[in-house]
Amino acid sequence: MTTVHDVARRAGVSIATVSRVFGRPDAVAEATRHRVLAAAGELGYAPNTSARALVRGRTGYLGLLVHDLANPFYATIAKAAQLEARHRGLALFCADYGDRPDEELTLAKEMARHVDGLLLYPSQPADDALRAATAGLGPAVLIDSPVEGVPHVVMSTAEGVDQAVAHLAALGHRGLVYLDAAPTSMFTSIDRRRNIETSCARTGIELTVLGPFSPGFESGVRAADLVIGEGSTAVVAFSDQMALGVVRRLTERGVRVGADVSVVGVDDIWIAAQVTPALTTVRMPCAEAGAAATRLLADAVDHPGGTPASRVVLPTELIVRSSTGPVPHGGTR
């Protein structure tokens, strides 16, 4: 391993100058700088990251902790976070707590030791306990977990769901079934359910909440039978995966989706646009969330005394496709 000493000797300067060339290049005369750079090039020198981190008190690393890295929802957040971090000269650790939500905090604590700041998508409720837990971790930004006093970015389904309900109402639907998902204590669940409630109340649509189900395709399949039983003309599901399950089962039972029953999902996963009928859904801005959170975190790391607790709310939008249509003739509610 080549060090500042090797480069210094070769370039005929002191180690301090070598250090400056890589740390604050403009503090060095151009001629000297070139000489040092040349020597460094020949020797294949690059500053040792550990040594630099030690003396600077900054690692240049950020950490991301989510529920499931293989899930496109989180993976998209991770990808965007990683990109944004790189643009700022930072690197990103990625980890997920998978089946062990109880280990979430342990993991966060462990990660915190290695990084300048943490990006957290908690499975815990956004309450005081989370704030307390977050307190000892150093700079942290929460995603989809609006905890007062802690910077966070949330994807709000308010607009998207509102548009969905309005869309359904405009199509003549008088009522709808919402398929809720567990864990109901997560912001994601709360947000979607609450927005459905207020939108329906405001629009005068009769709302029936079913569930909570485990999120996922199979739950949608099971829920579809309930929906048919209810005689509903419209259903909004917690996620596209559930909605797709509903569509599948409905079709299987001879119910024409988009004609007899309208189905709306949330997330806008890629397959939603490709199935038949194409799924009407609320798009979640995962990439934007990942990037925004990283930006917030990087800023917090750079300015330890900055805005105490920034808050970013990302809007959502309804994508209308073919799984929704006019209420069938003679349809009751």
Place this chain on the structure above:
Amino acid sequence: MTTVHDVARRAGVSIATVSRVFGRPDAVAEATRHRVLAAAGELGYAPNTSARALVRGRTGYLGLLVHDLANPFYATIAKAAQLEARHRGLALFCADYGDRPDEELTLAKEMARHVDGLLLYPSQPADDALRAATAGLGPAVLIDSPVEGVPHVVMSTAEGVDQAVAHLAALGHRGLVYLDAAPTSMFTSIDRRRNIETSCARTGIELTVLGPFSPGFESGVRAADLVIGEGSTAVVAFSDQMALGVVRRLTERGVRVGADVSVVGVDDIWIAAQVTPALTTVRMPCAEAGAAATRLLADAVDHPGGTPASRVVLPTELIVRSSTGPVPHGGTR
């Protein structure tokens, strides 16, 4: 920030003892250890990772570089790698090179500065150039890139594709169309195409290769029309996404998938099991690959003079579902 000195003072021991308690606990008398641990607990002490890395010459970090973190294929690899790394007390950096495959090596080089070893899923061909590029990066394990002299783990479609061809042959199909995907220089493409060729040759199935297409749903849609034009009774696609596109278009044009034409995909993405008809496909062991590669890398890092270049070949398997069926009556090829 609390340091060994703080803890040492509080516990009435030397800093060396504190260090030992956290490094080689059994080298310290039980009583002393407890005293130190207590002091550390009260002070909230944990060893500084940068200082430790500096003196040890090891960061305890691994890096993963893939094409697209948001793609479930790579995301699954990442998730498994991360898990395996954690089990070994290591942390994992994740990055992708996305649209800029040319930046792949730059990124790898940058990452290499921060880690003990690299996990690479290259978009470059598995040739001498890659071996050369890899040489200067320190310990590295390649995924799906069998470069001689560099440790690697590959997911071979040999068995899966063989089973697929045999399956089709057993159903009476006399020929099949293979839908190739770009970039054709990647091992993934080469492997699938070559295995199809040898399997067909051995089985006496007439093979028609179409493409290369860009991988993805839309390509499948376009390719389907070609397939119909060919009058083929069976098609194997590079990926499930493409296969799904084929199914969609075939259905749209009144061709009954699984009856008139059989379709086989590769990957076994979750939706493959849920569409109608459910897709027959070759399962790719992404999680196993991520875990195996991480294991290999961790071992290489631990034993710098270990087995020169280990090689793991992960087998694949055909999952038969409903998109394949007997060749239609009177069907030629």
Place this chain on the structure above:
DNA sequence: CTGAAAGCGCTAACAT
């Protein structure tokens, strides 16, 4: 603009 020197916090001989 450049160099000398003092650590950053920790580990690993080497003593005791």
Place this chain on the structure above:
DNA sequence: ATGTTAGCGCTTTCAG
């Protein structure tokens, strides 16, 4: 079993 000590490679005052 524990303490002393010498750095790991780098950045950063402080002089010059």
